[in-house]
Amino acid sequence: MPLRLFNTLTNEKQDFTPVRPGRIGVYVCGITVYDLAHIGHARMLTAFDAAVRALRWMGWQVNFVRNWTDVDDKIIRRAGERGEDPQQFAARYIDECRRDMQALNILPADVEPKATENIPEMIEIISKLIERGHAYASAGDVYFSVRSFPDYGKLSKRNLDDLQSGARVEPGEQKHDPLDFALWKAAKPGEPASVTWQSPWGPGRPGWHIECSAMSQKYLGVTFDVHGGGKDLVFPHHENEIAQSEAASGQELAHYWLHNGFVTLDAEKMSKSMGNFKTIRDLLAHWDGEALRAFLLSTHYRHPINFTESAVADADRRVEYFYETLAKGDAYLTQKKFTAGEPAPVDEHVAAFRDAMDDDFNTADAMARVERLYHVLNASIDAKAPPAEVAALLHTARTLSHVLGLAPRAPLDAIRERRTLAAARKGIKPADVEQLIAERIAARKAKDFKTADAIRMKLTDAGVELRDGSQGTDWRVLL
RNA sequence: GGCACCGUAGCCAAGUUGGUAAGGCAAGGGACUGCAAAUCCCUCAUACCCCGGUUCGAAUCCGGGCGGUGCCUCCA
Missing domain, CATH: 3.40.50.620 (HUPs)
Structure with missing residues (x-):
């Protein structure tokens, strides 16, 4: 096209x-x-x-x-x-x-x-x-x-x-x-x-x-x-x-x-x-710059876009989803000791994305297509697909995201930085969270699930979400 | 008044050189989990502001309404 x-x-x-x-x-x-x-x-x-x-x-x-x-x-x-x-x-x-x-x-x-x-x-x-x-x-x-x-x-x-x-x-x-x-x-x-x-x-x-x-x-x-x-x-x-x-x-x-x-x-x-204008600087005090970018790209450039908190929050979740998925892909390949060079991009996804951008820079459509690619990537990891296949999807996801100017950071760095900033905005002290997580881990080891759940509730109320995984307990700031 | 643009599910939003409605959020069900979260799977518009017309066929074209916005002054 x-x-x-x-x-x-x-x-x-x-x-x-x-x-x-x-x-x-x-x-x-x-x-x-x-x-x-x-x-x-x-x-x-x-x-x-x-x-x-x-x-x-x-x-x-x-x-x-x-x-x-x-x-x-x-x-x-x-x-x-x-x-x-x-x-x-x-x-x-x-x-x-x-x-x-x-x-x-x-x-x-x-x-x-x-x-x-x-x-x-x-x-x-x-x-x-x-x-x-x-x-x-x-x-x-x-x-x-x-x-x-x-x-x-x-x-x-x-x-x-x-x-x-x-x-x-x-x-x-x-x-x-x-x-x-x-x-x-x-x-x-x-x-x-x-x-x-x-x-x-x-x-x-x-x-x-x-x-x-x-x-x-x-x-x-x-x-x-x-x-x-x-x-x-x-x-x-x-x-x-x-x-x-x-x-x-x-x-x-x-x-x-x-x-x-x-x-x-x-x-x-x-x-x-x-008196109803918002400066970029004001918004950066509350939101991640990448979330703002994703929000701005979520509507075709020619149409009006209405600024609402929930729309930016949606965009922020997409950014989070991108980084989480990239991190998951990287971890999967590391675990599988996959070391081949840069794989070829997956044509089907590249073509879909390109069609959207060829059509008067339809970033809203392009983002939807990239998102579909991330879903496929996630699913292939969950299905324990061959590493070469995951590598190709991962590489394609990165490349297409970069064309939109999204997900430019190393995923783990981005996730950490985003969490640090989000915590600071909400007045959440990471050390306090880590302390409570340690207490909860101890309670869980002792099978004291009542105490463990009480700690989870307390953190949820404070705007912190816990994620128990095989590597321990991680946390995120709720929007 | 003149000139443009817009009106698609609870919300956001693609699709407008006609061919039988992307995607996200929310919601419901399931897998996973001590419980969760994240992730994955499934479900979710007989319908595109209204009324006519053209057509085998219209969200998409034409006409007429209704509603909203912008420009006509510096403005991204």
């Missing part, structure tokens, strides 16, 4: 045809760094991280660009409120965001350009737009002339007359037409020198949209394959990007436009004005 992508431009799923055979250029609009990243950012990052991992695994040579927007009105204002330099302020939040990304197992992009490092490229495009009659300078600002670009609205399916009524002119703007948008903003009195650049139109800084046009062209070429971002960027950001880039070059900007849906809370979009 060929790779198929749902394209916002055409509003349908299409077979993917690359600009250059075997290669895919992907540009994703990254984060404007003026605060800690929230779960909505996490979804965008996770969705495209999974997509890129899948493309590479399928054999495509991917060039993945994800930018940082580090100059913007909000950055300047927030930094000003704290008496901090905007550039340093932005840099700090990039670092914070990278910490969150690590917890979610998001790989770095091949190129992570910053807007502030690509100002000359932006000036070049703006100059070209002025030359071609698509833009005009006005009192130190430069605006894109929307009505000069006949295709305007093709991505967001809007026509200019509908937009006209909603368009606004901010105080101080010098637009010829309310629909026009800023390519370059003149420096205002009191703005720090670190966010002011010289230009043919005087000192100032870029408008929001032009950065992506400049950076995508610089790293991926005039026309590239896939452009992604959150659904809320369709209009006006991506519409404006298309207008600028295509008016300047006369070529199509990107062939496929992919947009991820929102994360909702109580079935409503998170927004700062409603």
